[in-house]
Amino acid sequence: MERSQTWPAVVFDIGGVLTTSEGGVPELSRMIGVEPERFSGPYWEHRLDYDRGSLPTEYWPKVARDLGLEWSDEELARIDLFDARRWSQIAPGRLEILTALQRGGVTTALLSNAPASMARIVKAADWSAGFDERFFSCDLGLIKPEAKIYEVVEERLGAQLVFFDDRPPNIEAARARGWQAHLWTTPEACREVLDGLGLPTP
Known part of the structure; x- marks a missing residue:
């Protein structure tokens, strides 16, 4: 589907957001x-x-x-x-959110601090195929919350960005650049944010 030029792009961290990493x-x-x-x-x-x-x-x-x-x-x-x-298995309730956004024509992206072995596994996972962009720190030589990694995302996706991450320093750095950044808690809370922006949800 053609991507919307009016909706913001939605950017997701991986560990602790789309997959459960801490366990x-x-x-x-x-x-x-x-x-x-x-x-x-x-x-x-x-x-x-x-x-x-x-x-x-x-x-x-x-x-x-x-x-x-x-x-x-x-x-x-x-x-x-x-x-x-352990990063390759998407957690419950996440795939439905991604599918609704992507089928609705919203640009979606991954932004993760990840070594090359993890990035390779994620890139091969079926659930990651629908993203328009996948930004991995190992590929860029940059890590969150460094400002430069957010700048790279902006250059590729544009200025209107919604971001979900589970680490407060990463959220604060994104907000400092004008992103609508939200600390990830649950899929339900994510859907509420997306609903409030008028974006498609499950």
């Missing part, structure tokens, strides 16, 4: 055999560089070192694939 850390820690509280610190401490485009062979050894562990190349690849795959 993956306990699952991954159990797989590795480390307590979630101990695993979470190293996992997130080095994540921004990984999201910006560093290699899994750079990221995971840092996590292992901080945990006092060593992983073989095979173990590293298995851990990275497990971590990436």
Whole structure:
């Protein structure tokens, strides 16, 4: 369907918005055999560089070192694939929202801090095929909440943007650029926002 020139484009984060990401850390820690509280610190401490485009062979050894562990190349690849795959399953209630927007002619986009392995999994997922644009930090060498990554989205989509993200700093950065940015809570709350803007909803 031809995209509307009057409606704003709607931009979604992935983890914690379209997919449920936070539960993956306990699952991954159990797989590795480390307590979630101990695993979470190293996992997130080095994540921004990984999201910006560093290699899994750079990221995971840092996590292992901080945990006092060593992983073989095979173990590293298995851990990275497990971590990436947990982002590929869209959470309940999200697909209906995306389908209504896309069938209604609204421009939709993804904007995610994501390493290359995650981006590859998401790009291959059926639910992501309908987006007009998919912006991944690893592809751009930029991460939220840096202003430049929002500027790239604006250049591609235009100035009228509605944005859903689960992290307040990312929301604040988007609002500073004039986006209609909303902290993600539930699909129902998202539909209320979209209804209020006159956009198609399920």
